[in-house]
Amino acid sequence: MVTEQVKHTSNAARGVGKVTVMDGNKAAAYGALLSRVQVLAAYPITPQTPLVEYLSQFVADGALKADFVEVESEHSSLSVLHGASLAGARTFTATSGQGLALMYEPYNRTPTIRLPIVMGIATRDGISPQCVWGGHQDAINVRDAGWIQLFVEDNQEILDTVIMAYKIAEHPDVLLPVNVCYDGFYLSHMADRVEIPPQEIVDEFLPPYRPTHQILDPDNPMSIDPLTPNELFMEYRYKHLQALQRAKQVIADVDQEFASLFGRGYGGLIEKYRMDDAEIAIVGIGSPVGTARVAVDRARDEGKKIGLVKVRALRPFPREELVEALRNVRSVGVMDKNVCFGWGTGVLFMELRSAMLGVPKPPATVGFIDGLGGSDITMEHYARAIAIVDDSANGLAHQEITWLGLEEE
Amino acid sequence: MAGNLKQLSHKPERLASGHRLCAGCGAPIIVRQILSGVDGPLVIANATSCLQVTTSVYPYSNWRCSWIHSAFENTAATIGGVEAAYRALKKRGEIDEDYKFMAIGGDGGTFDIGLQSLSGALERGHKFVYVCYDNEAYMNTGVQRSSATPFGAWTTTSPVGEIGQGKLMGRKDLTAIVAAHRIPYVAQASPSHWKDMVTKAEKAFNADGPAFLNVISPCVPGWKYDTELTIKLAKSAVDSCYWPLYEIENGQYKVTYRPKEKKPVVEFLKPQGRFKHLLDPKNKQLLDNLQAQVDRDWEELLRKAGEG
Incomplete structure (x- = not known):
């Protein structure tokens, strides 16, 4: 399920699109536009707000033939999409931080009634003391609600992943909602x-949504979300978990198909960078991976045999893929832009440790917390992290978790 | 319009028998009356409530139409989404038939926790009918006070004791709050006046925009009365002007039923255990207070309807 590849090659001539410059919110809006969403509902919240404006403009310009429901809260935005998705429409929304917190109830209901809704999360640290800036805590906090959560590295990946998200969500083996976390x-x-992919090739990649599993069709009336007895409830949960596991293959396959049409893929669940002969590695998620690539290149220039693994899917968690990718390294540094309350670590660190349990001769793992509340993750921070990973590979004493930028001078 | 009882009785029942609501519950009577005012394909969103939980116990469903349990506070948003999808798909020629949309919730789900999403959906102009079956407390969780609970009423969270004598505050005028959204059709109805209710349901479903029906729904365990009194109590609420029947059509108030003789509110209260303490002479002040509130609201309504 894992492919080594170079990003942003354009060897698939048919899928080559117009190259332009845009921010991430606009890239997400283009993803929704090209996916021909039919019902939108969104409520503005920093830093997602421009996305709501872009989508409104697309509708006003007639470029996006969708019904935009301008809701009075995030709780309603997702509730509106529940109704719309059940009526058979392809739907999109996005939120962030406090908005996601307010959405908690319908957020949990979305995957458990198996609605293939796609929702962007412009990730933001949360919630107090007041901080409007970036961090992964909002999305991380709801990682166990049953959604698929894909984290992306740059704006191109936002646009491409929104399109791929519909194909994953609506796949009959999956039928689950997807978060695109940027x-x-x-x-x-x-x-x-x-690069904005051509509409006709996107149409070829992503056919219209035709729901059959949950649908408000008066010719065949369904009662949706009834009071459900205990054993059946357990069966539904089991099937939901199975669907999340099946999603691993679907995410990888969809990425491959996307790459073959558009000339760029993202590795599926994870992406490996300079891992072939790596002896130590950095594991990261989200936009800090971009900085990590440069840090790894520089360390390579200094002769360190270091590689990078980018986690795209936090849910389902790419357990086997990470074990395989890190099989030959002696030490791994995990970069978390979030905290795992009660463990004193980051969440990705905890989950990687769990994945490694029972693996013969697992690599040493050290964790780093950085970039909370929008603080900068600098090249110096990465240099420090890489030095610690190197030390741990050589059996030198190290602490389990280092808060980069908070260390005493 | 509504037709006669015989004609209505031949209409297919969309709420089947076998539900698990209490004997004497007002809610299924109300639902049947309202659904006899609408034909053709219908989608219902149902807020978490007694009605919802007793009509959809898997593997059974009492609903002979498309039905979704939303959550508690988002029923109007959920049906708004269905209606938005319908419009979007219809515009693309993917749907031919004309559909109707209805949301239904209790007073807790409407007056309190669902008020925001109701207000949003009304303001956005989704074409749907919202029905509140108002039994004046959180009955599904076992009789806790809501903002629809009247002054003086006992509930488990406005109990009667050494000091407490029921709810200290009056009820919220939700019908007026909804009317302030200037939607095409708003009405209050009662299951005791079936023809009035069916006529209002027909008007609501044919309104050019959102419509709202606020319906009093006697609750045997919550109001503490004998099972067979449900319709009599609903009638008594109307005859005492505790629950006036009126409509607001495109901003015009109209009292649709004016009792020949306005009965004292105590006649409505008497059979109900929740008001028992108000009949104690030491609480005469409270009883007078409640009567004064009813009189004030009735006179205000008559003024608005140009009948004052």
Whole structure:
């Protein structure tokens, strides 16, 4: 399920699109536009707000033939999409931070009634003390609600992943909602080169949504979300978990298909970078991976045999893929832009540790927490992290978790 | 319009028998009356409530139409989404038939926790009928006070004791709040006046925009009365002007039923255990207070309807 590849090659001539510059919110809006969504519902919240404006403009211009429901809260935005998805429409929304917190109830209901809704999260740290800036805590906090959560690295990946998300969500083996998580401000507001794929090739890739599993069809009336007895409830949960596991293959397959049409893929669940002969590795998620690539290149220039693994899917968690990717390294540094309350670590660190349990001769793992509340993740931070990973590979004493930028001078 | 009882009785029942609501519950009577005012394909969103939980116990469903349990506070948003999808798909020629949309919730789900999403959906102009079956407390969780609970009423969270004598505050005038959204059709109805209710349901479903029906729904365990009194109590609420029947059609108020003789509110209260303490002479002040509230609201309604 894992492919080594170079990003942004354009060897698939048919799928080559117009190259332009846009921020991450606009890239997400283009993803929804090209996916021909039929019902939108969204409520503005920093740093997602421009996305709501872009989508409104698309509808006003007639470019996007969708019904835009301008709701009075995030709770209603997702509730509106529940009704719309059940009526057979392809739907889109996006939110962030407090908005996601307010959405908690319908957020949990979305996957458990198996609605293939796609929702962007312009990730933001949360919630107090007041902080409008980036961080992964909002999306991380709801990782166990049953959605598929894909984290992206740059604006091109936002656009492409929104399109892929529909194909994954609506796949009959999956039928689950997908979050496309992109870093608030670092991606949402940062202008970047983005290629807009041609509509006709997107149409070829993504056929119209035709629901059969849950549908409000008066000719065949269904009562949806009835009071459900205990054993059946357990069966539904089991099937839901199975669907999330099946989604691993679907995510990988959809990525391959996308790459073959559009000339760029993202590795599926994870992407490996310079891992072939790596002895130590960095594991990261989201936009900080972009910085990590440069840090790894520099360390390579200094002779360190280091590679990078980017986690795209936090849910389903790419357990086997990570074990395989890190099989030959001696030490791994996990970069978390979130915290795992009660463990004193980051969440990705905890989950990687769990994945490694029972693996013969697992690599040493050290964790790093950085970039909370929108603080900068600098090249110096990465240099420090890489030095610690190197030390741990050589059996030198190290602490389990290092808060980069908070260390005493 | 509504036709006669015989004609209505031949209409297919969209709420089948076998539900698990209490004997004497007002809610299924109300639903049947309202659904006899609408023909053709219908989608219903149902807020978490007694009605919802007793009509959809898997593997059974009492609903002979498309039905979705939303959550508690988002029923109007959910049906708004269905209606938005219908419009979007119809515009593309993917749907031919004309559909109707209805949301239904209790007073807790409407007056309180669902008020925001109701207001949003009304303001956005979704074409749907919202029905509140108002039994004046959180009955599904076992009789806790809501903002629809009247002054002086006992509930488990406005109990009667050494100091407490029921709810200290009056009820919210939700019908007026909804009317302030200037939607095409708003009405209050009662299951005791079936023809009035069916006529209002027909008007609501044919309104050019959102419509709202606020319906009083006697509750045997919550109001504490004998099972057979449901319709009599509903009638008594109307005859005492505790629950006036009126409509607001495109901003015009109209009292649709004016009792020949306005009965004292105590006649409505008497059979109900929740008001028992108000009949104690030491609480005469409270009873007078409740009567004064009813009189004030009735006179205000008559003024608005140009009948004052």
